[in-house]
Amino acid sequence: MTRRCPATSSTRLSAPSSATSTRFWTTSARLALTELLFTGINGRSAIAVGTGLQGGIGGGLTFSLPVADSLRLGVLFDASVVPNFGLTIGNGVRSIIEACRSPQGCDLRSGDFFQQKSVTQVQPALAASWAPFSALGVTANASYIWANQHLNGSNSSGNAFQLGTALDFDFKAISEVPVGLMFQFSWIAPFNGEALQHVSDIGGGIFYTGRKNLALGAQVIDRRYAVVPGVVNVTWKTFLVDIGMRYYW
Numbered sequence: 246m247t248r249r250c251p252a253t254s255s256t257r258l259s260a261p262s263s264a265t266s267t268r269f270w271t272t273s274a275r276l277a278l279t280e281l282l283f284t285g286i287n288g289r290s291a292i293a294v295g296t297g298l299q300g301g302i303g304g305g306l307t308f309s310l311p312v313a314d315s316l317r318l319g320v321l322f323d324a325s326v327v328p329n330f331g332l333t334i335g336n337g338v339r340s341i342i343e344a345c346r347s348p349q350g351c352d353l354r355s356g357d358f359f360q361q362k363s364v365t366q367v368q369p370a371l372a373a374s375w376a377p378f379s380a381l382g383v384t385a386n387a388s389y390i391w392a393n394q395h396l397n398g399s400n401s402s403g404n405a406f407q408l409g410t411a412l413d414f415d416f417k418a419i420s421e422v423p424v425g426l427m428f429q430f431s432w433i434a435p436f437n438g439e440a441l442q443h444v445s446d447i448g449g450g451i452f453y454t455g456r457k458n459l460a461l462g463a464q465v466i467d468r469r470y471a472v473v474p475g476v477v478n479v480t481w482k483t484f485l486v487d488i489g490m491r492y493y494w
Contacts (some may be wrong), residue, residue, distance in 0.1 A: 301327030380418035394440035403438030423455030
């Protein structure tokens with residue numbers, strides 16, 4: 246199978262950070278550090294949307310089994326801890342105005358302006374990777390997500406299903422051009438609790454495929470999600486650009 250593109254949430258079966266194998270099973274482990282900063286691009290949007298800073302650490306294991314020359318099945322398990330901090334000026338001002346209208350008088354609550362949140366997440370998954378011919382690869386996975394959220398002193402949990410798929414085409418397999426293209430889609434659908442939200446990703450990427458052990462390229466993802474769930478009632482559309490390089494040995 247030709248699987249040289251960098252791994253995404255939809256292609257974790259094919260790009261382990263380290264691996265050991267037997268005749269049948271392959272076991273791999275991964276570790277990831279994440280960071281995210283979002284804010285409005287002008288004064289009005291910064292007040293309405295706020296500013297958020299997020300960082301996290303996660304890791305996982307993959308157990309995969311080749312069932313045919315072009316088909317591999319896998320079982321994955323991931324866990325992560327993601328703390329973040331949010332500043333929502335618009336929500337704080339609105340809360341003060343509403344409080345001052347009540348007979349009890351104005352009440353300033355810091356939690357309306359500042360959010361301190363930490364999310365712990367566990368995600369087992371099933372995945373399949375298929376290469377109908379040497380230049381084309383198709384990956385799909387289905388997972389269950391459990392999350393526990395600690396927000397300004399209160400706790401909540403949630404459950405969701407996630408579906409993802411990715412297709413990649415490697416021109417190097419049929420020509421001298423060391424370029425690969427990838428398309429991916431991912432959808433998270435909560436079905437219980439408040440700690441998770443609907444998120445949909447659709448995107449693609451271009452990668453260098455001239456060296457087997459090198460993953461080098463860029464991805465662009467169109468993401469839809471709630472900006473600050475439960476605080477700002479806005480479904481946001483944003484573009485994420487990921488430029489990365491990995492070397493496997």
